[in-house]
Amino acid sequence: MIVINPYLNFAGDTEKAMLFYKSVFGGDFNVFEKFKDMPGGDKISAEAQQKIMHMSLPMGKHTHLLASDTLESMGQTLTPGNNFTLTVITESEKEADKIFNGLSNGGQITMAMNKGFWGAYVGMLTDKFGIQWMISFDAKK
Template sequence: MASIHPYLNFKGNTEEAFNFYKSVFGGEFLTLQRFKDTDQGASLPPQDQDKIMHISLAIGQDSLLMANDVLESMGHTLTVGDNVSLSINADSEEEATRLFNGLSAGGTVTMPLQKTFWGAYFGMFTDPFGIKWMVNHDLEQPE
């Protein structure tokens, strides 16, 4: 069955925030990927190269706190107070599709469910009640 984790967005201070959260919760960063390490990184302004594309912090045995920096250079904006999404990690593509289609019905899809460059089947939407969701299924990586 799918699991749900909070996903936060920050205006360029994700790393500072997550070092603070790590000092409070303990745990380890499971992922820390910077924009410069992605396919699109070379096209970003130098001040955005070291910003966080994705970070995840293990909290306890079954919870993750995840986040990224929202970059204006990529045409994105952020309103504090509207910067939290619920991220569903599905066990299969079929489960991801079912949950995406069900929860997004009557809402607004912001990124259709699709295979991504980071090796996931992923999509984003806002449900009819104004809640932001992300649906993710990690695809098998070739060895």
């Protein structure tokens, strides 16, 4: 089974937006991390440390609404059209590689498949049609 989750990006108001979505859809956040919580987070500006690196609001058995702030200091920009990513959750690294390789054909890889510091096997790309994708396998889930 493959699950696709929307991943929203905001220009500094992720927490406010996600609290709004929580008020509409209900539930509780199962992940709420700020940039200060990541490895090397103490080396970025105090303002950037308080921005949201990752939030997750479960919306059913397998679906989550995911979100983060963009940081210009990290080379990220937010423009209409790049403020969301489709996140594909796979059941194995092999399946993740297959989907990643297929979607990246003719597109641009922004992060090759590798182990993230949180333990998941993950990669990011923009396909040849301009759609942003994150492919992820997490053996812990």
